[in-house]
Amino acid sequence: MVSPAPITRLPTHEVTNQPPPLPAYNLFERDLVLREALAREGGAWATDTVAALGAVMGRPETLELANQANRHKPELRAFNRYGQRIDEVEFHPAYHALMEIAIGHEISAIAWTADQPGHVVHTALEYLFAQIEGGVCCPVTMTYAAVPVLQKSSELKTDWLTKVTSATYDPAVAPVSEKKGATIGMAMTEKQGGSDVRTNTTAASPLDAGWYALTGHKWFCSAPMSDGFLTLAQAPGGLSCFFVPRWRPDGTRNPFFIQRLKDKLGNWSNASSEIEYHDTWGLLVGEEGRGIATIMTMVHHTRLDTAMAPAALMRQALVQAIHHVRHRTAFQKKLIDQPLMRRVLADMALDSAAATMLLMRVARGYDEAASSSDGAGYARLAVAVAKYWLNKQAPNFVYEAMECFGGVGYVEETIMPRLYREAPLNSIWEGSGNVICLDVLRAINRDPGALDAVLGDLAAATGADRTFDTALTRFQNAVADTSDPEGRARSLTEQLALLLQASLMIRHAPPALADAFVATRLGGEHGRTFGTIPASVDCDSILGHAWPE
Numbered sequence: 001m002v003s004p005a006p007i008t009r010l011p012t013h014e015v016t017n018q019p020p021p022l023p024a025y026n027l028f029e030r031d032l033v034l035r036e037a038l039a040r041e042g043g044a045w046a047t048d049t050v051a052a053l054g055a056v057m058g059r060p061e062t063l064e065l066a067n068q069a070n071r072h073k074p075e076l077r078a079f080n081r082y083g084q085r086i087d088e089v090e091f092h093p094a095y096h097a098l099m100e101i102a103i104g105h106e107i108s109a110i111a112w113t114a115d116q117p118g119h120v121v122h123t124a125l126e127y128l129f130a131q132i133e134g135g136v137c138c139p140v141t142m143t144y145a146a147v148p149v150l151q152k153s154s155e156l157k158t159d160w161l162t163k164v165t166s167a168t169y170d171p172a173v174a175p176v177s178e179k180k181g182a183t184i185g186m187a188m189t190e191k192q193g194g195s196d197v198r199t200n201t202t203a204a205s206p207l208d209a210g211w212y213a214l215t216g217h218k219w220f221c222s223a224p225m226s227d228g229f230l231t232l233a234q235a236p237g238g239l240s241c242f243f244v245p246r247w248r249p250d251g252t253r254n255p256f257f258i259q260r261l262k263d264k265l266g267n268w269s270n271a272s273s274e275i276e277y278h279d280t281w282g283l284l285v286g287e288e289g290r291g292i293a294t295i296m297t298m299v300h301h302t303r304l305d306t307a308m309a310p311a312a313l314m315r316q317a318l319v320q321a322i323h324h325v326r327h328r329t330a331f332q333k334k335l336i337d338q339p340l341m342r343r344v345l346a347d348m349a350l351d352s353a354a355a356t357m358l359l360m361r362v363a364r365g366y367d368e369a370a371s372s373s374d375g376a377g378y379a380r381l382a383v384a385v386a387k388y389w390l391n392k393q394a395p396n397f398v399y400e401a402m403e404c405f406g407g408v409g410y411v412e413e414t415i416m417p418r419l420y421r422e423a424p425l426n427s428i429w430e431g432s433g434n435v436i437c438l439d440v441l442r443a444i445n446r447d448p449g450a451l452d453a454v455l456g457d458l459a460a461a462t463g464a465d466r467t468f469d470t471a472l473t474r475f476q477n478a479v480a481d482t483s484d485p486e487g488r489a490r491s492l493t494e495q496l497a498l499l500l501q502a503s504l505m506i507r508h509a510p511p512a513l514a515d516a517f518v519a520t521r522l523g524g525e526h527g528r529t530f531g532t533i534p535a536s537v538d539c540d541s542i543l544g545h546a547w548p549e
Contacts (some may be wrong), residue, residue, distance in 0.1 A: 002060055010221060019327035021060070022320065027128045028054025031315065033353045033546060034124060037360035040508060042367055043120040046110070050124045053105045057132050062101070066133035068094035069269035070418060074314040075260050076273075087258045089225045089271045096171055098136045098269075102129055103169035103181060108144040113165050117367035120360060123308055125360065129307050131316035132415075134422040135269030137309065139183045139223035145301035146184035149230055149241070149294060153285050155210070156243055160228065175247040176227050185226035186298060187218035187275060194219070195435050197232055197239070197292065200279060203241060205231035210284050212242060214277040217259075224258050224273040230285070230295055233277075237288030241295045244282045255280045266421025294374070299430055300383070304366060306426040307386040311355040311392035317401035317419050318352045321345060322547045324372035324405050336543075340536075341404070344531035346539035348397060349546035350517050353509065354501035355390050361457075361504055362386050377453035382500060388436040389497030398423045400530045437489035440496070444479065451479070454496070461503035465514075467523040468502050476501055498522060512541035 008015040028034060028051045038050060056062055072092035075158070080086050102108070107125045111118040122186060130137050143164055150156040150164065159176065166181035176182050193199030202216025214233050221229070228245045248254045255278050260271040286294035322345060325335035335341050362382045368375025402409040402416045410414045427433060443450045462469050475495045478488070485492075498521050505514040516537040520526035525534050 005291040019324050022309065022323050024060060025058040025457040026051060026054040027058045028124075028317075030547070031356075031508060032548075033356045034315075034360070036126065036508065037357055038124050041120045041360045041364040042117060043124060045116050045536055046114070046121040046124075049105075049110075050128070051123065053107075053125055054128050056101060056105070058129050062098075063132055065094040065097050066269070066418075068092055069098055069133065069135065071268075073268050074261060074271035076258055076271075078258060082184040085257070086253075087224075087256055089258070089261070089273075089546060091171075091225075091269075091271070095136065095269050096169070098127075098133055099139070099171070100169045102126075102136055102140045102506075103183075105129075106167050108140045108183075109165040109167060111144060111366075112147045117370075119304070119366035120363040121285075121498060123304060123359060123363035126305060127308050127312045127315075127356070130312035133269065134309060134425070135267050137305065138267070138270045139185065139226055139291045141185045141302055141305040142186050142223060142226070142298075144300045144305070146186070146230060148301065149285060149298045150184075150243070152294065152297075153243070153283065155283065156283075156285070163205070163227075171225075172224075173246075175251055176245065179227070182201050182227040183223065185221060185223045185229045185301075186295075187221040187229050187231045188295065189219050190217060195431060199234055200234060202231075202233040202237060203297075204282060204284075206236065207281070212282050212284060214242060214244065214275070214280045215280045217274070217276045218264070220272060221258075221275045222270060224256075224271055230298055231282065232291045232295060233282065235284070235288045235291075238291070240288045240291040241283030241285045242291075243285050244277070244280060247279050263310055265424070267425055268421075300380070301366075302430050303383045303387050304363060304379075306430050307362060307383060307390055308359055309426040310390040310423070311352075312361045313394050313419050313423055314348075314352045314355055314390075314397045317398045318345070318348055319417070319547055320415060321401040321404040324409075325441070326490060326549070333386055335404070340531055342539045342543065343533055343537070344400065345404070345546075346516075346537060346542040347520075347526075347530040347533045348400060349542050350513060350520070351393055351397060351534075352546065353513060354505060354517060354521075355393065357504040357508065358382075358386050358497075358501050361500070367472065373449055373458065374453040375479070377447060377450035378457060380447060381440065381454050384436050384440045385442060385493055385497045385500065387426070387430070388433055388440070388493050391424075392433065392494075393474070394427075395420070395423040397530075433490070437493045438486065440493045441485055441489050445485075458499055458503050461506040465502075465518050466504050467518050468499070468506060471502070471522040510541065510545060512538040516542065 002021045041441050069092055073387040075090045077088045111122040157401050163176055163182035168181040170179045170181040188197055190200050204212040204214050206212055231242050231244050259274040327333045365375050365379030369379050398420045505517045526532055
């Protein structure tokens with residue numbers, strides 16, 4: 001929390017030339033790119049809903065909750081004082097307050113409970129939340145993404161769906177029948193295979209009425225205090241998907257042994273754990289042997305949020321950097337008036353705008369998927385492309401914003417170190433870079449409709465810029481080239497990501513942004529670091545669009 005009226009005249013010197021704290025602001029109302037994208041992609045009906053969360057997330061009190069939730073990490077309570085196993089995780093009150101904000105503003109539910117398509121709105125809401133606190137987004141995202149899997153089971157649909165889509169956060173350690181709301185986690189990977197889940201050894205032995213006894217381990221299980229988990233285990237018919245509740249139907253604890261909490265680089269407010277099952281009850285979801293196909297429905301939706309997170313981090317890092325340099329003087333000028341600083345920030349603003357526009361367009365694909373094969377195809381391919389590319393951009397982007405602060409940007413009292421620690425996470429979660437690029441190839445080769453849908457969207461931008469048209473032809477030729485496809489997977493994915501962003505810029509951004517993006521990202525008028533854009537770029541217009549004074 002910012003302390004009021006600090007003393008600036010000290011015994012040895014006077015403290016001057018320090019930027020004031022970023023005042024309270026509405027994250028939605030001050031983000032022109034997001035506002036336009038929400039309306040354009042079909043979410044205008046929820047403008048007031050999104051603006052309400054934007055106001056909450058821009059309060060200093062909310063930022064302080066995020067600070068406290070990360071400074072006071074979750075703690076494992078494997079046993080009670082009598083030596084009996086309880087396998088609970090204790091969180092700081094700030095974490096619970098943030099969960100109340102997220103669930104109460106329906107981030108995890110609105111896509112499923114609204115009477116209009118809601119994935120665009122869900123994405124906008126979580127984009128605002130993730131700018132201030134990323135750890136809470138993990139259970140919120142998994143709860144959101146689990147819904148279409150739970151809908152596959154009549155029993156889960158009856159007993160769980162209403163609680164999972166509730167707008168009430170209920171942290172009580174109790175059976176779901178006694179709670180007002182519930183959250184869902186996921187546990188897929190094991191030590192020997194990681195992303196190669198076909199090597200999983202956790203075994204599932206049939207019991208009665210669709211229940212199985214699971215025995216084995218999971219190497220990464222985030223949000224272990226969730227009320228239920230989707231997991232994978234080897235049933236007699238092959239690798240299958242199961243729902244593991246923390247409590248058995250008879251009201252006793254389901255054996256769910258938390259071995260330890262991970263000591264992670266970042267994402268400190270969120271507990272990530274290693275767990276073991278021992279005769280742990282799990283309800284079969286889908287068919288035996290179809291576990292990957294079943295749980296991939298959840299993964300498809302978590303990937304949308306793993307594309308959201310880097311866009312959110314980039315936006316907040318940019319806002320923080322611009323605010324700082326507008327109030328700090330060096331060498332007789334405000335930093336914002338230094339020509340090289342202006343180029344650095346304008347360069348970054350291009351990537352931030354393009355990231356937000358791509359994210360929201362991908363979210364529209366999810367909304368259209370229910371009624372359109374083109375929408376489903378676009379979402380299938382574009383979400384993988386966006387997840388890969390935006391997460392590759394985020395760490396260096398946040399670092400560059402941190403550098404705008406100088407030494408104080410490396411100090412924990414600012415938000416910048418937390419943003420920096422968060423930046424690599426979502427490139428790893430739900431498939432690291434190579435896995436995602438190979439999935440892009442899989443989507444192109446196995447689902448021609450997905451590529452057709454994306455190319456159809458890109459075609460809408462042709463004819464306006466020769467550089468874009470040339471780059472699109474180059475990409476189509478690269479796709480047609482069947483030599484060494486896996487070795488070229490990253491190159492193909494990057495090309496497609498830039499084309500998707502450029503097409504949105506051409507159609508929807510002011511000319512100053514669109515022309516600069518196409519020239520520098522597709523036309524080669526750019527170096528290897530931020531700030532190497534040519535003198536012809538209209539930095540004033542770009543910065544004014546990013547964060548109006």
